[in-house]
Amino acid sequence: xxxxxxxxxxxxxxxxxxxxxxxxxxxxxxxxxxxxxxxxxxxxxxxxxxxxxxxxxxxxxxxxxxxxxxxxxxxxxxxxxxxxxxxxxxxxxxxxxxxxxxxxxxxxxxxxxxxxxxxxxxxxxxxxxxxxxxxxxxxxxxxxxxxxxxxxxxxxxxxxxxxxxxxxxxxxxxxxxxxxxxxxxxxxxxxxxxxxxxxxxxxxxxxxxxxxxxxxxxxxxxxxxxxxxxxxxxxxxxxxxxxxxxxxxxxxxxxxxxxxxxxxxxxxxxxxxxxxxxxxxxxxxxxxxxxxxxxxxxxx
Amino acid sequence: xxxxxxxxxxxxxxxxxxxxxxxxxxxxxxxxxxxxxxxxxxxxxxxxxxxxxxxxxxxxxxxxxxxxxxxxxxxxxxxxxxxxxxxxxxxxxxxxxxxxxxxxxxxxxxxxxxxxxxxxxxxxxxxxxxxxxxxxxxxxxxxxxxxxxxxxxxxxxxxxxxxxxxxxxxxxxxxxxxxxxxxxxxxxxxxxxxxxxxxxxxxxxxxxxxxxxxxxxxxxxxxxxxxxxxxxxxxxxxxxxxxxxxxxxxxxxxxxxxxxxxxxxxxxxxxxxxxxxxxxxxxxxxxxx
Ligand SMILES: Cc1cc2nc3c(=O)[nH]c(=O)nc-3n(C[C@H](O)[C@H](O)[C@H](O)COP(=O)(O)OP(=O)(O)OC[C@H]3O[C@@H](n4cnc5c(N)ncnc54)[C@H](O)[C@@H]3O)c2cc1C
Ligand SMILES: Cc1cc2nc3c(=O)[nH]c(=O)nc-3n(C[C@H](O)[C@H](O)[C@H](O)COP(=O)(O)O)c2cc1C
Ligand code: FES
Numbered sequence: 001x002x003x004x005x006x007x008x009x010x011x012x013x014x015x016x017x018x019x020x021x022x023x024x025x026x027x028x029x030x031x032x033x034x035x036x037x038x039x040x041x042x043x044x045x046x047x048x049x050x051x052x053x054x055x056x057x058x059x060x061x062x063x064x065x066x067x068x069x070x071x072x073x074x075x076x077x078x079x080x081x082x083x084x085x086x087x088x089x090x091x092x093x094x095x096x097x098x099x100x101x102x103x104x105x106x107x108x109x110x111x112x113x114x115x116x117x118x119x120x121x122x123x124x125x126x127x128x129x130x131x132x133x134x135x136x137x138x139x140x141x142x143x144x145x146x147x148x149x150x151x152x153x154x155x156x157x158x159x160x161x162x163x164x165x166x167x168x169x170x171x172x173x174x175x176x177x178x179x180x181x182x183x184x185x186x187x188x189x190x191x192x193x194x195x196x197x198x199x200x201x202x203x204x205x206x207x208x209x210x211x212x213x214x215x216x217x218x219x220x221x222x223x224x225x226x227x228x229x230x231x232x233x234x235x236x237x238x239x240x241x242x243x244x245x246x247x248x249x250x251x252x253x254x255x256x257x258x259x260x261x262x263x264x265x266x267x268x269x270x271x272x273x274x275x276x277x278x279x280x281x282x283x284x285x286x287x288x289x290x291x292x293x294x295x296x297x298x299x300x
Numbered sequence: 301x302x303x304x305x306x307x308x309x310x311x312x313x314x315x316x317x318x319x320x321x322x323x324x325x326x327x328x329x330x331x332x333x334x335x336x337x338x339x340x341x342x343x344x345x346x347x348x349x350x351x352x353x354x355x356x357x358x359x360x361x362x363x364x365x366x367x368x369x370x371x372x373x374x375x376x377x378x379x380x381x382x383x384x385x386x387x388x389x390x391x392x393x394x395x396x397x398x399x400x401x402x403x404x405x406x407x408x409x410x411x412x413x414x415x416x417x418x419x420x421x422x423x424x425x426x427x428x429x430x431x432x433x434x435x436x437x438x439x440x441x442x443x444x445x446x447x448x449x450x451x452x453x454x455x456x457x458x459x460x461x462x463x464x465x466x467x468x469x470x471x472x473x474x475x476x477x478x479x480x481x482x483x484x485x486x487x488x489x490x491x492x493x494x495x496x497x498x499x500x501x502x503x504x505x506x507x508x509x510x511x512x513x514x515x516x517x518x519x520x521x522x523x524x525x526x527x528x529x530x531x532x533x534x535x536x537x538x539x540x541x542x543x544x545x546x547x548x549x550x551x552x553x554x555x556x557x558x559x560x561x562x563x564x565x566x567x568x569x570x571x572x573x574x575x576x577x578x579x580x581x582x583x584x585x586x587x588x589x
Contacts, residue, residue, distance in 0.1 A: 024553040028576075031551075033337040043553070052571060055589075059546040059556035061385045066549065073555050073571060121344065215384050267383045267549045270339060270427070 001284055002291040005039070005258050006237045008159040008184035010038035010120050012094060012259060015292060016249065016277045019121060019240050019263030020045055020098035020163075022214075024085035025271075026091075033272035037277055040094035042261060045125050047100045048109040050076040060196045062206040065195050065215030065242075066264060069208035072100045077113045079088075085118055094120040096161070104138075104148050111156040120160050123185075124149065127165030127190035137235060139165035139190070142177035149181030159184040162240060164229070166218075167193050171225045171267065172232040178235045187238035187261065188229060189222045215264040216242040223255045230256025230297050244272060246279015256297040281300075309471035312418050336430075336551065337363050342421040345400060347416070347564060351476040354449065355416050356392075356563055357424075364391070364428050370436065370456040371519075371542055371580045374403070374428030375550040379410050387411045387578060388547050388575070390453035390519070393480075401426075404452035404477065428517040430550055434540050437463045439515050444485070445528055446470070448519025451477055457517050458484045468509070470502025470524065503527040513537055522588060529583040539583035543546065545574040552576030560587040 005108025017040040023029055025043045035041060053073025060067040080097070081089035088095045097119050101107035110236040111122060126148055138144045149162050162178040164171060166189040175186055190290070196205045204210070222241025230237055239257030243249050244265040252260050265272035279293065289295060316564045318484060364374060368391050373385035406411050426549040434457055436537065442461050445543065446454045447470045457466055458481060465485035469475065475496040481487045489497030490505040490553040498505050502524060512535060518528045519542035531537035548554035558571035562585050569587055 022554060024555075027549045028549070028553040032338060052567070053555065055557070055560075056558050057546045058558065059385070059548045061383065063382045064384065066385060068550065068554070068556060070555050073558070216381070256383070264384065264548075267554060268386065270336075270549075270551065278308075 001281060001289075002293070003281065003284070006240065006295060007258050008161070010094060013092075014039045014277055014280065015253065015257070015259045015271055016280070017042050017094075017096065017238065017259055017261040018266070018273060019261040020125065021068075022263040022266050025080070026088055026280050029082075029266060029270060029273075030091075032166050033274050035088070038093045038273055039259065040096050040100055041088055041091075042096040043080070043088075043102040044074055044122055045072045045098040046074050046077045046080045046110060047072065047102075048077055048106050048113070050074070051100075055207040057205060057207055058211075058212065062194065062196055062213065062215075063217060065213055065217030067196055067206060067211035067213055068191070068265075069206045070212035071208065074100070077110050079297050081113065081117050089118060093282060096121040096123050098123040098163070099152075103251070104151050107148060107152050107199060108155050111152045116156045116223070116272040119158060121161055121185075122152075122156050123161040123187060124152055125163050125190070127163050127167075131200050132150070137168075139163075139174065140168050142173050146177040149178045149183050150197040153182035158179055161185040161187050162189040162226075163190055165190050166225055166241075172228050174196045174231045177231040179235055182243075184231060185236045186233070187240065187259075189218070189225055192221065196290075207240050213258060214241070216244055216248075218242045219248060219251075223251055226252055226257050227255040243276060244269070244281055246281070248277050249276050249280055250283050252297065253292065253295045254299045256296070258296055269278060306445065337367075337428065339375075339425055339427040339456030342401075344418055344420055344422050344424055347418050347422075348511055349416075350399075350404070351474055352468050354404065355407070355477050356402060356404045356582060357415065357418070358400050358402045359424060360399055361401050361425070361426060363396040364401050364426070365396050365399045368394045368401070368429040368456070369433030370460050371434035371453055372431045373431040373453070373550075374401070374426045375417060375578060377425035377427070378414050380410075380414060383411050383414070385548060386550050387415070388430070388541070390392060390579075392452035392455050393459070394456060397557055402519060404449065404570050406449045429549070431575060432577070433544075434580050436461050437538075440464060441466070441514030443506070443509075443511050443514050443516045444468065445506065445518040445520070445524070447518060447524040448472065449558070450524070450542065453519050454517060455480055461517075464513075466509075468502050470505070470520065471496065471554050493587075501527070503531060506531065511535065516540070516583070518542065518583075525583075525586075525589040528587065529588070531582050540580050541583045541586065542579045543581060543586065544572050544579065547575055550575050560589070561585050562587055
């Protein structure tokens with residue numbers, strides 16, 4: 001049975017990765033999961049300098065999903081390089097670094113700092129709904145999306161994945177823009193903008209009022225968008241949004257994803273990534289699929 | 301607890317020590333150091349109502365019972381798939397001999413409502429023990445201060461602390477666990493409505509009874525903890541407080557559960573994770589808004 005895939009020239013032992021921001025830099029979950037069994041670890045977003053993020057409460061649960069307004073708290077790229085890369089390199093898995101910035105220059109700076117770092121890919125996050133500047137503002141305007149992609153691409157040494165926001169009317173427009181900007185792959189979806197109100201206190205639950213909506217509840221939106229993007233650009237796709245099981249992952253692959261990432265499911269099941277790896281294998285076994293690549297986009 | 305000095309960010313580095321130790325070790329060695337227990341299905345032995353909306357659950361889980369330190373918590377998972385996040389609940393008591401763990405929880409939403417409906421013999425999914433626990437010190441006057449559902453985790457503290465112990469418990473109305481605490485210590489109770497014990501706050505009661513020295517161990521609502529913090533500062537004594545925040549993962553990965561901690565940087569604070577760096581913090585370092 002062949003589960004390996006290739007995304008923008010990088011080999012993955014299987015299509016399963018972690019979704020940025022839901023797995024830290026792997027350390028906490030390495031106590032539950034053998035990271036060697038994952039295709040890749042996509043780490044929490046890093047910026048050029050330390051970001052404190054938003055005040056608490058940052059988390060709220062919703063029906064079959066959750067809202068978060070972490071606001072990209074991170075210790076900065078230098079700390080990441082010093083402490084997290086050596087940790088992750090002990091494992092046989094790809095390291096994908098999710099990068100954040102408030103301006104185009106900041107994104108470029110992170111990409112430059114990562115040039116000599118021992119990592120496999122960069123994921124450009126232009127879709128975080130929890131930061132005022134940068135983030136989603138870049139990801140919802142095709143011109144800005146193309147521009148920031150092309151600027152980062154100039155300086156990035158590793159293949160560049162651009163992570164798309166679902167908070168747009170037509171995601172294929174943004175996908176085409178980042179393809180034109182020189183992206184090597186796309187990942188989708190980031191969180192949907194959401195809100196939850198405490199009806200007794202009559203105030204929003206999150207300190208930031210709004211947050212990013214993720215978890216199994218968003219899966220149909222994500223599958224639809226992956227399929228739309230698959231039908232409109234040539235780049236390989238990493239699909240995510242609500243994946244909890246191998247069956248969920250297969251759905252994304254059939255919709256057109258080459259890779260898949262597990263996010264919120266890690267919180268309800270620390271071993272979710274492994275369950276997804278094993279679930280894919282089981283599906284292939286039962287369905288008599290010899291090579292996972294046969295499944296990509298393979299629906300009527 | 302790791303290397304918290306330097307750049308002002310602690311959040312990502314609380315197990316730096318583990319990381320340094322791991323350099324140069326074989327993969328197998330890394331795997332077994334500080335490993336967490338997997339999520340387990342534990343059998344419920346007792347799940348009973350002990351006060352208005354408050355339940356006491358005892359379940360069988362040998363490993364948690366053996367490893368738990370006073371002040372740690374567990375993640376309890378709902379059966380309903382619509383409720384995807386774990387509910388953090390403090391460990392109230394453990395019985396190592398029989399491998400039993402007790403939690404006491406209040407119904408505040410659908411998750412805790414679901415727990416309250418479980419019966420003896422049912423299974424519940426739990427993960428733990430999580431968090432750091434209290435540092436128990438030997439001293440001449442141990443002062444334990446609990447408010448509402450903040451009281452339960454202090455029972456194991458009282459059981460394990462050596463020396464003289466005085467327990468102050470505050471409730472809105474009615475009281476629970478008082479008899480359990482009485483087995484190990486002198487207990488003073490205050491309620492907002494005066495229905496049990498003194499009328500007023502637990503901190504008023506502490507002032508009335510008199511606290512002058514020793515160590516304070518506290519868990520309860522934020523205003524109470526802030527008052528305990530003030531009092532400890534006034535008296536120049538040490539206080540450890542247990543914080544609460546909405547959590548995503550409970551293990552330090554999502555950075556959802558932060559609290560404000562004084563820091564020597566431009567903004568004067570940094571964020572630490574309640575689940576991993578806490579829930580127990582030194583009262584001196586916590587910033588309440
Ligand atoms: C370290 C820690 C220890 C705790 N120990 C106890 C205990 O011993 N006894 C007890 O009764 N309660 C305790 N709590 C609070 C308890 O976790 C919440 O009351 C419970 O999660 C509410 O779940 P729900 O589904 O009933 O409510 P909902 O409001 O429907 O919960 C929805 C979501 O919000 C989270 N949430 C809601 N309120 C809180 C809160 N106050 N703190 C953290 N998360 C919250 C839940 O985890 C869940 O993800 C503790 C909280 C923490 C952080
Ligand atoms: C707590 C939390 C933090 C996140 N942080 C990031 C981040 O730093 N960068 C990023 O690109 N996406 C971030 N995301 C989005 C996820 O990577 C993912 O796109 C989204 O959660 C949808 O997938 P899921 O439903 O499987 O979680 C975060 C999501 C959550 C829940
Ligand atoms: S709950 Fe996820 S970091 Fe604390």
